[in-house]
Amino acid sequence: NAGVMQNPRHLVRRRGQEARLRCSPMKGHSHVYWYRQLPEEGLKFMVYLQKENIIDESGMPKERFSAEFPKEGPSILRIQQVVRGDSAAYFCASSQGSGQPQHFGDGTRLSIL
């Protein structure tokens, strides 16, 4: 049973470009969470999605950031017009239900030139 798969593992973008980060949850999991980890800091919650619905986006910046989890396919975290401050590791976690343990992917390290 494959774990949470995130790709790419590393992503380099120039300022002003768009970044798309993908997360495929574990089989049978319909709840996805995105977290951001700035250098030398802990993970900070961004958004919680269930299939086709955003449940909680209280941790996500209001501008340039969006997330989706379509009926088919992976969850996508999209960052438009990236800036240097977006450089971070972005982790996805999935769970079977809202109260179930979250399993983490290996993260995507985003670097902005």
Next chain:
Amino acid sequence: AQTVTQSQPEMSVQEAETVTLSCTYDTSESDYYLFWYKQPPSRQMILVIRQEAYKQQNATENRFSVNFQKAAKSFSLKISDSQLGDAAMYFCAYRRRNNAGNMLTFGGGTRLMVKP
């Protein structure tokens, strides 16, 4: 809002010795979960141990155990017989038990170094 504080940015332990990592949290909830995660240089997030707040018994997993003090809102991690592979960042995390607010709230982390 819930907060999680790890007051030790770095800790060091001799191989085979015991080390304790501190964590305190703030919440108005009575029912919740607490976790310790390990993040090695590979940056994976590995669940080390989990504690349910309604359980008085401290959780243990092999060489890892916790000291959960609910009244003091303290949740420390004890690593016994430390091994070189234990060297990593350790994060304490909190999650509410009810369906609202399922996100994990993490502390700032403690870097553990293990000396051979």
